[in-house]
Amino acid sequence: MRAIAVSAFRAEPCLVEVPKPGPGAGEVRVKVEYAALNPLDWQTADGAPGEAVPHVFPLVLGTDFAGRVDMIGSGDNTFRVGDPVFGRVTAPPLGRCGAYGEYVCVPQDSPIALVPPGVPLQVAAALPSAGATATQILTSTxxxxxxxxxxxxxxxxxxxxxxxxxxxxxxxxxxxxxxxxxxxxxxxxxxxxxxxxxxxxxxxxxxxxxxxxxxxxxxxxxxxxxxxxxxxxxxxxxxxxxxxxxxxxxxxxxxxxxFRLAPTAAVLDELASAVARGELAVPIDMELPLEKAPQALAQNRAGGARGKTVFAV
Ligand SMILES: NC(=O)c1ccc[n+]([C@@H]2O[C@H](COP(=O)([O-])OP(=O)(O)OC[C@H]3O[C@@H](n4cnc5c(N)ncnc54)[C@H](OP(=O)(O)O)[C@@H]3O)[C@@H](O)[C@H]2O)c1
Structure with a gap:
């Protein structure tokens, strides 16, 4: 599958072919349609997590995604194939799955939630990290x-x-x-x-x-x-x-x-419901093809963000 990845910390992110991940027990595989850019993505490429954090190379970048469940691992499950979902990729090792790839596998008990009717997938993709950070700053501090x-x-x-x-x-x-x-x-x-x-x-x-x-x-x-x-x-x-x-x-x-973000599926539900009710606007500044992610990451590192940038995967 296509993905934007780094071959080492501090290497340039680039488009690569990596094997499609298979869902483990308790995981779902999502066919990613949109990923959103967060500063964490270039900070990760720059090596901010440190060598001690379990990681793999090529390290597929990106945490925030929206797409459709395409395969379900063994065990209990709360999702069905075809469900529109959005969330954050948080399970270790870092880079095995990243939102800047065509497929991600995520545990069903991780921050992942259904996209409510009427909320476009690119809007849902823009919510998880930035929206949950804002929510949790206002509730946990x-x-x-x-x-x-x-x-x-x-x-x-x-x-x-x-x-x-x-x-x-x-x-x-x-x-x-x-x-x-x-x-x-x-x-x-x-x-x-x-x-x-x-x-x-x-x-x-x-x-x-x-x-x-x-x-x-x-x-x-x-x-x-x-x-x-x-x-x-x-x-x-x-x-x-x-x-x-x-x-x-x-x-x-x-x-x-x-502040340290600790997102939950409940917070994602709350954010998406607010969007569906028309109570929360999601300012999408740029929608770009995935191939443009390396340039967009460099641009975000230099500053100037106005709302969110999303990638069509
Ligand atoms: N600790 C955590 O858990 C956590 C969670 C989420 C985010 N973060 C971090 O929080 C930071 C912000 O995240 P974000 O997603 O909002 O980033 P972002 O979308 O890139 O936005 C950063 C904003 O800051 C503005 N800015 C930069 N320097 C400024 C200055 N001197 N005065 C006023 N505005 C300035 C930028 O615009 P201009 O460059 O045009 O001024 C840009 O609009 C990032 O470093 C991110 O990694 C941490």
Missing amino acids: AVRSGLSLLVIGATGGVGSFLTQLAAARGTAVVAAVRGDEGRRMKALGATATVDTTSGPEALEAAVRDLYPGGVDALVDLVSTDTASFASYAALVREGGVAVTTRGVAAPPGIAWAD
């Missing part, structure tokens, strides 16, 4: 109790879902972005948008203007060093919380959370 939320990097995949879900629960979202994105962010529910290219002073002035005592919560999707994270966290009120999705250590003296 102290951000849930905040009335005001500053999001750094709000124009990307996670930020687009987080802005909508936070706004829907009545939280005022200040979207920190690069560029003139006010209209886009307002449509997603942000109450204010600040362009960070004007420098940290402009962001600080805008936040202090709206919230003189500081915002209740910060979600920083961007900073990769403690100094940058700390400068944004300084805009959080005393007793508030700062969350990083980038594993950055916070300076002493602030309440913070190093």
Whole structure:
């Protein structure tokens, strides 16, 4: 089957032929129709998981997929051949199955769920990692109790879902972005948008203007060093919380959370149902053929994401 894979960590992703995987006990095999790009995909190619994580080469990239069940392994099962499903490939070893391949095998008890009627497969493919991250930040961290939320990097995949879900629960979202994105962010529910290219002073002035005592919560999707994270966290009120999705250590003296995604099928069900009800928009920026994934990964690494990129497999 066709797949986008790396032959070693830090090698260039490229189109390869790999054997079609067969479902083991308790697994389903899915004929992938769409995969979605997440920064995790190029971070994995770059070797971020580390040698200690069980992996195989060629390592097929990609976690988020949508398609149809095409074969069922032995044992109990909850799915039928032909079911439209979407989910995340999480079972080890890394790279045996990846969403950037024509088929994936996934345990039935992993994050995989039915695509509800009326939700297109490319929309479902764009949901799992970014949507579940936004959902779980709002349910599993102290951000849930905040009335005001500053999001750094709000124009990307996670930020687009987080802005909508936070706004829907009545939280005022200040979207920190690069560029003139006010209209886009307002449509997603942000109450204010600040362009960070004007420098940290402009962001600080805008936040202090709206919230003189500081915002209740910060979600920083961007900073990769403690100094940058700390400068944004300084805009959080005393007793508030700062969350990083980038594993950055916070300076002493602030309440913070190093968020780690732990998606479940229930969270995926919740997200897809919200889409089916018209309560959650899935901003798909680009739909590309799978062959374009190497270029799209390089582009995402350089920045500029506006919502989600999906690949037709
Ligand atoms: N820990 C976890 O479990 C977990 C889960 C999900 C995601 N993550 C991580 O969280 C990060 C965000 O994920 P994502 O899916 O949202 O990525 P994404 O879709 O690539 O979006 C990132 C966004 O940040 C914007 N940005 C970059 N630098 C900025 C700055 N200085 N000021 C304002 N905006 C800025 C980018 O646009 P511009 O470049 O145009 O500014 C882009 O819109 C990734 O690094 C991902 O790996 C971690």
